[in-house]
Amino acid sequence: MLAGTCSFSAGSLASPTFSPATQLPAGTWVDLSEDLCDVAEETHRYLSQGHAYDPATIHGGTTPWLNTPAERIKDTLTFICEVVAQDAQAGRSSRLTDPEFIQQHFEIIRWSPDQQRAQQLSEGKPLLQRLPADRLLLTKYYVRLTDGQTAPSAATPHALYGLPHDEAQLSLEQADARRDQITRYRYGKQAIVAMETSPQPPTRLSDLAPPLIWLSRDDLEGALLQGTAVVNEPGGQRRYFNVHRNNGIAYDRTRRPEEQERYWYFKEVPGVLGYGKDADYKIPIRPKVTVAGDIFQLGLGRLILLRTQEHGEPVFRLTLLADTGGAFHDNLYQLDWLSGYYRDWDDYHRHNRHIGDYAEAWLLLKR
Structure with a gap:
């Protein structure tokens, strides 16, 4: 066996799972709530065009493991901005960085990766060969x-x-x-x-x-x-x-x-754009609160909580699934995080090498 290859048989590798969770582990929470609200508003506007406008992505999920009423995704996006506005008016820190608030007001669904599909595509890709059973591959893209x-x-x-x-x-x-x-x-x-x-x-x-x-x-x-x-x-x-x-x-x-x-x-x-079925209407997005992924199976606009390792410590980030790419057809093992604006890969690596390659992930829905 070649060094670094996965020793699991195909039968021992798990399909993706989406399971209810009630508690979140410990970690530091990053507050980018205003940017998150901006992307939520723009994504809600796109979803409001209706299923017939873009049936491939405006839905609540098409996988056998996950199916959410599409309106719950829109309601979740609306709730994000309501919380941000209320917190700003009250002059307090964002409740979207309070794990107790998250656990009280959101249904939490733990997402474990599609190891079977990842293994099928893992030749020459050590990160996929080492994909943990409980964490997604978190790649990073940049403008x-x-x-x-x-x-x-x-x-x-x-x-x-x-x-x-x-x-x-x-x-x-x-x-x-x-x-x-x-x-x-x-x-x-x-x-x-x-x-x-x-x-x-x-x-x-x-x-x-x-x-x-x-x-x-x-x-x-x-x-x-x-x-x-x-x-x-x-x-x-x-x-x-x-x-x-x-x-x-x-x-x-x-x-x-x-x-x-x-x-x-x-x-x-006029600015940086994410997903849209044609260039005449794409979703304006912001770095660090946007992820690209399989919107065709998950549905556009999902609120996703990530727990990454940064400088070896656990860090929570709220993100929105508002973009995709050619690598995300039949891909429930990976997300691609919009990390920022950089001149080249060296510039990107200087700013992101402290962030781990895998992340725990939860889908959040307003209760």
């Missing part, structure tokens, strides 16, 4: 701060492209109905990168789609992976870009990010 150019250069040969011209005026449904005719579905990422770096390519994507900003290869990969880029232009202007529509190729979790064929077209936006 990438980059330096972009308005024109291509040797240092910035790769663009974030807006929607190709042949679908710029089409709704998502109209564009998808022409899947075999439009530019977006014609090219994988490797072909697009080759167009930009070849001296004389037969086709240039810049002839078919508008380049929004020009980046280095590292910054392009960061933007595609994170879904968002915050770009500082030479004149000092800061611009925000968010994923718009992709080329229909699934993210392959067995390949490195730079080897992927999945490719995103972007849209300039």
